[in-house]
Amino acid sequence: MIIMKIAILGGTGDIGEGLALRLALKHDVIVGSREEAKAQEAAEKYNNVLKENGFRGGIKGMTNLEATKNAQIIILAVKYQVMIPTIESVFDELDNKIVITPIVPMSKSRLCAYTPPEPGSASRQLCAVLPPGIRIVSTFHTLPAPRLADLKDPLGFDLIVCADDEEAKMVAMKLAEDLGGVRALDGGSLEEAKLVESLTPLLINLAIKNKTKPLSIKFV
Amino acid sequence: MIIMKIAILGGTGDIGEGLALRLALKHDVIVGSREEAKAQEAAEKYNNVLKENGFRGGIKGMTNLEATKNAQIIILAVKYQVMIPTIESVFDELDNKIVITPIVPMSKSRLCAYTPPEPGSASRQLCAVLPPGIRIVSTFHTLPAPRLADLKDPLGFDLIVCADDEEAKMVAMKLAEDLGGVRALDGGSLEEAKLVESLTPLLINLAIKNKTKPLSIKFV
Numbered sequence: 001m002i003i004m005k006i007a008i009l010g011g012t013g014d015i016g017e018g019l020a021l022r023l024a025l026k027h028d029v030i031v032g033s034r035e036e037a038k039a040q041e042a043a044e045k046y047n048n049v050l051k052e053n054g055f056r057g058g059i060k061g062m063t064n065l066e067a068t069k070n071a072q073i074i075i076l077a078v079k080y081q082v083m084i085p086t087i088e089s090v091f092d093e094l095d096n097k098i099v100i101t102p103i104v105p106m107s108k109s110r111l112c113a114y115t116p117p118e119p120g121s122a123s124r125q126l127c128a129v130l131p132p133g134i135r136i137v138s139t140f141h142t143l144p145a146p147r148l149a150d151l152k153d154p155l156g157f158d159l160i161v162c163a164d165d166e167e168a169k170m171v172a173m174k175l176a177e178d179l180g181g182v183r184a185l186d187g188g189s190l191e192e193a194k195l196v197e198s199l200t201p202l203l204i205n206l207a208i209k210n211k212t213k214p215l216s217i218k219f220v
Numbered sequence: 221m222i223i224m225k226i227a228i229l230g231g232t233g234d235i236g237e238g239l240a241l242r243l244a245l246k247h248d249v250i251v252g253s254r255e256e257a258k259a260q261e262a263a264e265k266y267n268n269v270l271k272e273n274g275f276r277g278g279i280k281g282m283t284n285l286e287a288t289k290n291a292q293i294i295i296l297a298v299k300y301q302v303m304i305p306t307i308e309s310v311f312d313e314l315d316n317k318i319v320i321t322p323i324v325p326m327s328k329s330r331l332c333a334y335t336p337p338e339p340g341s342a343s344r345q346l347c348a349v350l351p352p353g354i355r356i357v358s359t360f361h362t363l364p365a366p367r368l369a370d371l372k373d374p375l376g377f378d379l380i381v382c383a384d385d386e387e388a389k390m391v392a393m394k395l396a397e398d399l400g401g402v403r404a405l406d407g408g409s410l411e412e413a414k415l416v417e418s419l420t421p422l423l424i425n426l427a428i429k430n431k432t433k434p435l436s437i438k439f440v
Contacts, residue, residue, distance in 0.1 A: 111408050114415060156440055160426065186429040187422075188331050195334060195422040202407070202415040206380065206439055209406040215439045219426055220376055 004175070007032050007071035009064045009086055010078035012042040015102060018148025019075060019140065020046050020059055022179045030060045032067030034089075039063065053151050068093040073100060073175070075140070080105040080122055084129060094134050098168045100175075101126055102140035104200040111208060112201035116194055123162065123193035135168035137161060138193035139176060139184075141200050144214030148179070155181030157216040160196045162187040185219065224395070227252050227291035229284045229306055230298035232262040235322060238368025239295060239360065240266050240279055242399045250280045252287030254309075259283065273371050288313040293320065293395070295360070300325040300342055304349060314354050318388045320395075321346055322360035324420040331428060332421035336414055343382065343413035355388035357381060358413035359396060359404075361420050364434030368399070375401030377436040380416045382407040405439065 004027045008016050011031030020029050024046070031046065033039035039061030047057030068074055068090040078086045080103050087099070103122040107115045119125045123138035130136065139161040147153045159176040161184055163169035173184035187196050203215045224247045228236050231251030240249050244266070251266065253259035259281030267277030280287075288294055288310040298306045300323050307319070323342040327335045339345045343358035350356065359381040367373045379396040381404055383389035393404035407416050423435045 111412055113411075160422075185426055188425050188429055191333075192331055192422075192425055195418055195425070198415055198418055199422075202380075202412075202419075203439070205408050205412055205415070206405055209408055212439075218438045218440050219423070219432075219435045220438050 001026070003027055004073055004171075005071045006030070006073045006075060006175075007067035008075045008077050009067060009090065010076070010082075012038050013077055014145035015140070015143060015148065016077040017042070017046065018143065018145055019077060019179075021049060021149060021151060023175065024050060024059050025055060025180070026178045027175075028058070030062055030067040030071055032062055032064040034064060036061070036063045036066075039067070049151070065090050065093060068097075071097070073098045073171070075100045076103060076126075078103065083122060083126065087126065087129065094130070096133060098135050098137060098171060099126070099130070100137045100139060100172055102143070104141050104197045106201045111205045114198040114201045116197065121190075121194035121197050123190050123197065127190055135163065135165040136190060137163040137168050137172040138190060138196060139172055141196055142203060142217050144203070144216055147214055147216070155179065155216070156218065157181065158183045158185055158218050160185050160187035162190055162193040162196055164189050221246070223247055224293055224391075225291045226250070226293045226295060226395070227287035228295045228297050229287065229310065230296070230302075231287075232258050233297060234365035235360070235363060235368065236297040237262070237266065238363065238365055239297060239399075241269060241369060241371060243395065244270060244279050245275055245400070246398045247395075248278070250282055250287040250291055252282055252284040254284060256281070256283045256286075259287070269371070285310050285313060288317075291317070293318045293391070295320045296323060296346075298323065303342060303346065307346065307349065314350070316353060318355050318357060318391060319346070319350070320357045320359060320392055322363070324361050324417045326421045331425045334418040334421050336417065341410075341414035341417050343410050343417065347410055355383065355385040356410060357383040357388050357392040358410060358416060359392055361416055362423060362437050364423070364436055367434055367436070375399070375436070376438065377401065378403045378405050378438050380405050380407035382410055382413040382416055384409050
């Protein structure tokens, strides 16, 4: 089993917490934040959760830039509104790395709507601002943050993974399954990512309208 | 239990077959087609399938216009390309009825893409051409035709139902569950229907890329 070095930018946020906790069971995880102190505080909190659940801690906290420098795989766990400034702030350390985006552009009034930018999806927009050498993978959109952060939740979800680079896609599919209780499915290229990004507002709407727990998806 | 009169326009096609077979177990079903002879031929074929499976037949075949005239609920089981001409051909018989659309506008090259028309979805486009008195419900998009037509398949799917009229939505949710092995979920209004229509190309792509049987969806 290969241990990867994973940076979770915006790892102090809701989806970042669950990803950090679960990936830290099998990989080296660095939580990134704009402020180093916030990152270290979150890392300490997550390590305590791991220890309370009988696992070894070991999550580190760094600035987004330092986290990126020290990792092979970068997960962009930030809101769509700060996607571009966040990726630009770590630009100098991205060479030859894999960037994973779970970002979903959406608006919310009574229910949620998918509001993709001009290139058709957040994934394609990210593609447009990054040089070709950096491989982008689009996945993790359909993980409900509170359930991911609850290490006792067995999940039982499917996760769709889209990428233009097949090798990067395979690595991300392996990471998805390393979350535990997740089956990874090939969703095609980044061109198909918009079909996956739009699942998030759908899941939120279904939970609101049907008064359920936060929902994820399974293909049967 | 209330027995509804249901017309399935384009009921000789792939999704029409499964809907006719399963709904006929609990309701009065009329298969519609542009040509009466084709509709009657399909009805006879479906009745034979029902009898082979130990059920009573009783499905009728009529022109789309006659089928609409004799039904309370109209299911538009036609391809997007003929949605408008089909609904226009039965316009005179639609007053006070419920129109159910499972229609998905999509293109296919290597994989499928969702290609909604200007109003944002096929459902909203249908809305724009019909007078306000006719209630539109958007559902049945995620039913894989071959599995629906196999009465031995236990399904085990969720179906999302979107409509602006809550009463029409409730009726359609009941019909969805009458298919057997289906849980109906409230997907919101017709404004949200695009999130549901786009599931169909996603399901087709996942089955192609992961070499699975035709897939449907469950929210967990």
